[in-house]
Amino acid sequence: MSTTAAPPALRKTALNATHRRLGAKMVDFGGWDMPVEYSGLIAEHMAVRTGVGVFDVSHMGDIQLRGPSSLAAVQHISMNDASKLKEGQAHYSALLYPNGTFVDDVIVHRLSENDYLLVINAGTREKDVNWVRKNLAGRPGVHVSDYSDYYTQLAIQGPKTVDVLRKLTDRDLDGIKNYWFTWGTVCGLHNTLIARTGYTGEDGFEIYVPSDQPTSERVWNEVLEAGKEFGILPCGLGARNTLRLEAAMALYGHEISDEINVFEAGLDRYAKLEKGDFVGRDALEAVRAAGGPKRKLVGLEITERGIARDGYAVLSPDGKKIGIVASGSPSPFLKKNIALAHLPMEFTAPGTEIAVEIRNQPVKAVVVPTPFYKRPKKQA
Amino acid sequence: MDYPAGYKYTKEHEWIDLNGKEGKIGITDYAQNSLGDIVFVDLPKVGSPVEKGKVFGSVESVKAVSDLYSPVSGTVTAVNEELTSTPEKINTDAHNAWIMKVEVGNVADAGDLLSKDAYETYIKEETH
Numbered sequence: 001m002s003t004t005a006a007p008p009a010l011r012k013t014a015l016n017a018t019h020r021r022l023g024a025k026m027v028d029f030g031g032w033d034m035p036v037e038y039s040g041l042i043a044e045h046m047a048v049r050t051g052v053g054v055f056d057v058s059h060m061g062d063i064q065l066r067g068p069s070s071l072a073a074v075q076h077i078s079m080n081d082a083s084k085l086k087e088g089q090a091h092y093s094a095l096l097y098p099n100g101t102f103v104d105d106v107i108v109h110r111l112s113e114n115d116y117l118l119v120i121n122a123g124t125r126e127k128d129v130n131w132v133r134k135n136l137a138g139r140p141g142v143h144v145s146d147y148s149d150y151y152t153q154l155a156i157q158g159p160k161t162v163d164v165l166r167k168l169t170d171r172d173l174d175g176i177k178n179y180w181f182t183w184g185t186v187c188g189l190h191n192t193l194i195a196r197t198g199y200t201g202e203d204g205f206e207i208y209v210p211s212d213q214p215t216s217e218r219v220w221n222e223v224l225e226a227g228k229e230f231g232i233l234p235c236g237l238g239a240r241n242t243l244r245l246e247a248a249m250a251l252y253g254h255e256i257s258d259e260i261n262v263f264e265a266g267l268d269r270y271a272k273l274e275k276g277d278f279v280g281r282d283a284l285e286a287v288r289a290a291g292g293p294k295r296k297l298v299g300l301e302i303t304e305r306g307i308a309r310d311g312y313a314v315l316s317p318d319g320k321k322i323g324i325v326a327s328g329s330p331s332p333f334l335k336k337n338i339a340l341a342h343l344p345m346e347f348t349a350p351g352t353e354i355a356v357e358i359r360n361q362p363v364k365a366v367v368v369p370t371p372f373y374k375r376p377k378k379q380a
Numbered sequence: 381m382d383y384p385a386g387y388k389y390t391k392e393h394e395w396i397d398l399n400g401k402e403g404k405i406g407i408t409d410y411a412q413n414s415l416g417d418i419v420f421v422d423l424p425k426v427g428s429p430v431e432k433g434k435v436f437g438s439v440e441s442v443k444a445v446s447d448l449y450s451p452v453s454g455t456v457t458a459v460n461e462e463l464t465s466t467p468e469k470i471n472t473d474a475h476n477a478w479i480m481k482v483e484v485g486n487v488a489d490a491g492d493l494l495s496k497d498a499y500e501t502y503i504k505e506e507t508h
Contacts, residue, residue: 025416036443037416039442040416040417041416041417041441041442042417225393238416238442238443242442252384268489304419305464307419307420307440309445329442330419330442332442333381359422359438
C-alpha cells in the first residue's frame, strides 16, 4: 500500500522515502505526504506514553528574526512576553489577527538577545511567513528569514527519550529544563539545536538537523538504532494527534483558528496584555472589559457508548445544538472517548451534562477538567 | 493472507459465508489492515431487515468511521456481541470475527459476489 511513489502534487520531507520503505500508511496532511502510522496507531501512542517514539515533524516551519530590533519585532507580533525569556529558553505563544483570533500558535525560542526562532505549523507555513513579513515591513533593525526547508526536525518523545538521546550526543541533557534548549553535537553533527519541547504531553526533545536526504536518513536510523533497546517505535501523525489531544494541546483549525479568539480558546494565560502593544491586544482587552468570552474550550468525556469526532454537534440536555466538537477521538491511554469543544459559558463547569450527536442520536457526555492526561511527576 | 475459498466477497471488502439460507458476514483482512486498530463496532439490531448494497452498521478505527454494506438482503438473526467489548478481534482474526448472521431472503442475491480468486485479483489492482 505504501510501496508506490508519493502523488506528485504533495510536498515531501527529506524522509519521505524512508517512511515508505518502513511501510508507513501515508496521508495528505495540509498538502504534505506524511506517515499516519507505521506499526499501528495504538502501539505508537503507547510507546510514547511508556517508552519512547520518534516523529518526523520536518513539515513544520521555522522563521528566524534577527537584528538589534528583533525583540521589539517579536513583541509586536507574538502575544506572550518574549522579554521574559532568557537565552536558551522558549515559550508557547501565538500570532494574532487584529480581532484577537489566531493566525497560528507558535513556539518562540530566544537564541540570543538579537536572534529569535519561531517554530510554526506545517499547514500555515506560507500564511505565517507572509503575515510576519507584512507586519514587520519597513521596520529597521530586524531581518526575517524563512528557514523551514533547511531543517529536518525530529521529535523524540516519551519517558525514555533521555536514555536514547544521551547515546547520540555528549551534551548534558539533564541540565536542559522543560522548554529550554541548547546546541550540541548530535550524531556527529555540530551545532545541532536540541530543544526540550514537544506536542505529546510527555518528556521529550526535538532536534533540528540539516535537511539533505542522506543526513536526515542517517540521523533517523541512528535514533531508531539507539532506541532499539528501549523499544522505540517510529510514530506517525495518527498517534501525534491522539497524544496531543489527551494533553489538551491545540491544533490549528480545531481549537484555534481565525474565527476563535484567545479567551475562547482558553489560552489567555499566554497573552501578556500588560507587556505593551501587540497585534490583537486591543481586541483581547475589549473581551476582558466585557467580562470575558461568551464561549470557552472545554474537555468532554463521552459517558455512553460512542465516539465523538471532529465536527459532530454538541447538544444541551434538551437537545439544542450548543457547539461542535473541535477535536474528538478515542483516547488510547485512558481508554475513554474524549473531545474538546467550544461551549457557551453556562455549559463550561466540570460536571455539566451534555450530549454529542453521533449518527443522529444524542449520546451522553460530561464536561471534565483538562488536560485529560498529565504525565507522572519524575521520581527523584 | 489466506482468503477462505468457501466465502464470497464484495468490492467494499465484506465477506459472506453462505450455508443454505444462513449467511455469516464480516470484513476482510484487507479491510482491517486499511482501517488500523479497530476500537468500536456499531452492530445492527437482531430482527432488523438488511438490504443488499445498503449500510447495516459501521466499524470505527481510532481515526475514522467506516460503513458496512450488506452483501445480501434478509433479516438479522444474530450479532456478535463479543465485538462490543473486544472489537480488536476483527484486526487479529478478520475472517472468523463475524459481525452479523442473516437469514437470506433470496440466495440468488449472492450470485454477483466475488469469488476468492476474483477478490484477490481485485485487491491486487487496488494497491497499484
